[in-house]
Amino acid sequence: MYVSVIKPIILYAASVWAPAVKKIGVQKHLNTIQRGFAQKICKSYRTVSLHSALLLAGLIPLDLRVHEHADLYEAKRGRPILCLPDDRELERRVSFMTAEHPARDIEIGFSCLEDLEPATVEKYQLKGQLIFTDGSKIEGKVGAAISVWREGEERRAIKFKLERYCTVYQAELFALWKAVELVREGKERQTCIFSDSRSSLELLQNPKSSHPLGFAIKKNIEQIRNQGKDIRMFWIKAHVGIAGNERADELAKTAALHKRTLADYQECPLSYVKRMIRQNSLDQWQDRYTSGTTGGTTKIFLPDVREAYKIIRKIQPTSTAVQILTGHGGFGFYLHKFKCKDSPSCKCDPNANEDIIHLLTDCPRFGRERQDLEIEIGIKVTPENLKEIMKNVEKRQSFLEFGVTIAEKIIKENKT
Numbered sequence: 383m384y385v386s387v388i389k390p391i392i393l394y395a396a397s398v399w400a401p402a403v404k405k406i407g408v409q410k411h412l413n414t415i416q417r418g419f420a421q422k423i424c425k426s427y428r429t430v431s432l433h434s435a436l437l438l439a440g441l442i443p444l445d446l447r448v449h450e451h452a453d454l455y456e457a458k459r460g461r462p463i464l465c466l467p468d469d470r471e472l473e474r475r476v477s478f479m480t481a482e483h484p485a486r487d488i489e490i491g492f493s494c495l496e497d498l499e500p501a502t503v504e505k506y507q508l509k510g511q512l513i514f515t516d517g518s519k520i521e522g523k524v525g526a527a528i529s530v531w532r533e534g535e536e537r538r539a540i541k542f543k544l545e546r547y548c549t550v551y552q553a554e555l556f557a558l559w560k561a562v563e564l565v566r567e568g569k570e571r572q573t574c575i576f577s578d579s580r581s582s583l584e585l586l587q588n589p590k591s592s593h594p595l596g597f598a599i600k601k602n603i604e605q606i607r608n609q610g611k612d613i614r615m616f617w618i619k620a621h622v623g624i625a626g627n628e629r630a631d632e633l634a635k636t637a638a639l640h641k642r643t644l645a646d647y648q649e650c651p652l653s654y655v656k657r658m659i660r661q662n663s664l665d666q667w668q669d670r671y672t673s674g675t676t677g678g679t680t681k682i683f684l685p686d687v688r689e690a691y692k693i694i695r696k697i698q699p700t701s702t703a704v705q706i707l708t709g710h711g712g713f714g715f716y717l718h719k720f721k722c723k724d725s726p727s728c729k730c731d732p733n734a735n736e737d738i739i740h741l742l743t744d745c746p747r748f749g750r751e752r753q754d755l756e757i758e759i760g761i762k763v764t765p766e767n768l769k770e771i772m773k774n775v776e777k778r779q780s781f782l783e784f785g786v787t788i789a790e791k792i793i794k795e796n797k798t
């Protein structure tokens with residue numbers, strides 16, 4: 383309900399009113415709404431702070447979400463935003479003002495080939511110059527290449543480098559673009575272009591696409607046709623031993639790994655911009671969470687918001703586990719604070735508060751169980767070690783089982 387109804391309503395046109403979020407009054411409103419939902423999502427007590435509830439519900443603060451919307455909106459309009467590196471811009475869509483009128487849109491078909499055996503060559507009349515294109519992402523680096531063949535031999539090979547954040551899809555399209563440019567500028571009358579990226583070729587068929595590279599490719603093909611040259615596109619299966627394709631693949635990988643020039647293409651894909659915007663939000667949330675005065679117990683278990691998000695998604699804590707992770711539950715110290723119990727102290731020692739950290743790490747009443755656990759997980763159960771225990775899958779599981787047993791016992795004890 384929260385994700386599909388409440389959040390979209392609140393974030394409606396968020397990019398317009400994002401500046402108002404800096405006002406404390408607006409922020410308070412947003413916090414109140416979100417805190418209620420976060421508490422219900424994570425099944426916590428109603429006294430749990432905003433910080434803890436958000437963290438355990440796996441939600442990013444609403445005001446940060448508002449800023450995310452605004453940033454994305456600005457980026458899509460080509461305005462600089464803070465979380466992108468200098469002079470980097472989102473790959474801009476082609477505006478409908480510059481795009482071709484639908485009635486004048488050219489048709490670019492392609493045929494699919496399984497191999498380049500003599501029979502296939504004969505059937506499809508593959509002659510003139512053959513250009514193989516490919517894009518590759520390897521070890522986080524991106525490259526593209528074209529390999530030009532005539533009479534069974536490679537005549538030319540060109541490598542291109544793309545920025546690290548570019549996608550393989552961009553690389554494939556970039557290679558296609560460079561290939562058609564080569565054809566437009568060259569003298570060759572007949573060309574066949576081969577790509578193993580079906581999605582790139584399909585993009586060229588889609589009249590509604592506004593991808594800038596797709597647009598550039600189409601423009602070139604139109605000019606090539608106007609020059610009276612013949613150009614045809616083919617999809618070929620990758621990694622089936624087609625020499626030209628293997629060569630283009632190898633060139634693209636070499637370009638990605640070893641080409642030491644400035645990138646030939648550096649437009650940011652949308653996925654990258656979104657990721658940077660999210661990183662920025664998470665940094666801000668981390669600052670807020672760390673410096674905030676609330677959520678003290680949760681911070682002992684989960685000091686890092688990114689880490690916490692991963693953990694919470696995996697364990698989907700029960701309400702008892704949430705009582706442990708927030709300290710808000712049927713424990714003496716908490717009950718006393720809200721005037722439900724006369725004394726905050728633990729049965730083991732009148733000077734020790736019966737709070738969850740004491741129960742888990744210190745209380746002699748559970749010494750045996752704790753010792754068994756410590757032997758099992760190979761680490762001492764101290765307040766300082768709790769965050770380490772939470773990070774490790776097996777340790778966390780055993781620890782939470784141990785915690786839930788204690789918590790259930792204490793909750794029952796305090797009820798009677």
Ligand SMILES: [Zn+2]
Nearest residue numbers: 728730745746
């Ligand atoms: Zn105790």
